[in-house]
Amino acid sequence: MSLNSPPINRLLVANRGEIACRIIATAQKLGIETVALCHVLDRNARHASMANQVEMITGETPVTAYLDIQQIIDIALRTSCSAIHPGYGFLSENADFARAVSLAGLLFIGPAAETIEMMGDKVAARKFAIGHGIPVTPSTEATDDCHTFIEQARRIGFPLLVKAVAGGGGKGMSIVHAEQELSDQIRLASSAASRYFGDNRVYGELFVERGRHIEVQVVGDGKGKVIHLGDRECSIQRRFQKIIEEAPSPELSDSIREEIITAAIRFASAARYLNAGTVEFIVTRDGNFYFMEMNARLQVEHRVTEMITGIDLVELQLMIAAGRTLPDQDSIKFQGSAIECRICAENPEHDFAPETGRVNYLAVPEAPWLCFDSALIEGQMVDSNYDSLLAKLIVFGQSREEAIERMSYALNYTAILGVTTNLDYLGRVMQHRQFLNGVLDTEFVKQYADDLNPAELSEQEINTVLSLATIVGIDREGRTDAIPAIYASMGSWRN
């Protein structure tokens, strides 16, 4: 650390789950002590066992506890932390939190509160983009009035994407294809917006059909200097939430890539963006691109960028917050290809509905070319208190083909038993011809739903499953009546 910048000796991680573990790991590597927050329901959680110190936080539900600004700042001060990392989700994009952290004399690992405020207001961010010559899709104004909304929507046309002004994470979003569906969807979106974000205003933007979701990782010094760490392709989504991301984007021409990256830097630089952030675009089939929003935080999918640049983004975030100068753009080198799969407790055959249950068995893969980010432990209950993300599996390959091959291989050997997950589904996506070809768009999941359903089992496959179930099952099920002594005496097959 340079002499005139505040050093970080102790870091409070204001989050839980895999991202808390991931932040703690980097802090440990840098010799920074960590304080973890822990709700009583999380007392056996992995992030709590990794940190140097654990502080209990209280709240009616775990979620309200992790959102309790005053309590978190009090803990940071009491435990002599000098900085707070918000991770993603929870308070990461809460301007009041960033402000309160600074007022308490602590470093907030992220952008300035004013930046978070502007980026959090999706309509304001779009106007800022327009003001700096960056194209956006036609949209309505922000409103909580259904009548005004419908009037403006008529001028834009359909399909229309209805979003919360303060939104994020796909919550309260829907595609409306015709005017008569509009009032119902506005009402739903508005009530969701009010509940999630405390702001019931919604807006609509023209939905780009078969578009690609491309985003650019940027890092700024808060004074206008911004560097990029390349692009990510995040088109494979369900419920407006990403499930598979990769870097770099396949099938993006060099010229469009350059244009998009230039636009992202121009946007972030004009905003005097501080720390790490992501500028998201939608790219049409004919190569036009539109600004969507900027995420003023570390993204779930930041690992794919780390893998192709060799840069630890959390380390970079801490360095920038501590006042270090940005690396030069020329020093950022790109190599290979990386893919991330989000392993979620959900049922792809049931419209990706969230699933709950106990993780009774967990086979986690480990290799130099992969990263398994997770806070899961065997025996853990997966409940509806939190997001359904269980783990992220990220692999690196010298080429995209190698990355896909490795992902398939690792997915095949990974097992999470006891709760329904999308593991099988992710494996099928890896083998889909259009995925292999890199021809992706945000409607991929819908478009190829039939191909991505599990194949009907052949009689031989059914017999295989039943045979294996029989030999491992019967003696463990306590069906002593059905098992002759000699079979029982062979012992059970433990592993």
Add this chain to the structure above:
Amino acid sequence: MPVIMHLNQQTHGVDILTYSPVISLMIGGTVKRVKRLGIHIPANLVLSRQPLVASINERQFVFHVFLDESRINLRINGRTFRVDIEDYRSSRNKNTNECNELAAEMPGALVEIRVVTGQAVEKGDIIGTIESMKLQMQLHAPRAGIIEALPVKINEPFDTGAVLAVLKSNNGA
């Protein structure tokens, strides 16, 4: 006596013919000779739990397995299966067509209720909106009837199986 198993809503019977030296099973009219071969260690990958390997009629299969109280969970070659053994199947099967109680399929909270008790509804009418994790889903009436009770209050968390609405027939039946 065959062992009765359920896989993907289908029922199968497996007869155990011999236990030693090889396990022979009769499944769907064919004989399977099954051998346990131990654990499998994949190349270039370390796993926190080693899968098992077994051969069926000389063909090898690698699989992860976990047995909980009533169910055998298997993951074989990238596919996950749940096999239930008959004796352990729960007996509380309901006939959904005549069901008067609308039960939650997953834990969550009712974030919106669109009906009141005493109100007549048609099949498919929206009763309210459920939220579970980040997902919102509309709750539809399974058949026509009159809302007799709405036991769960708005924003009150509920568990799987909780009765969200009670319907009675229009004709008082």
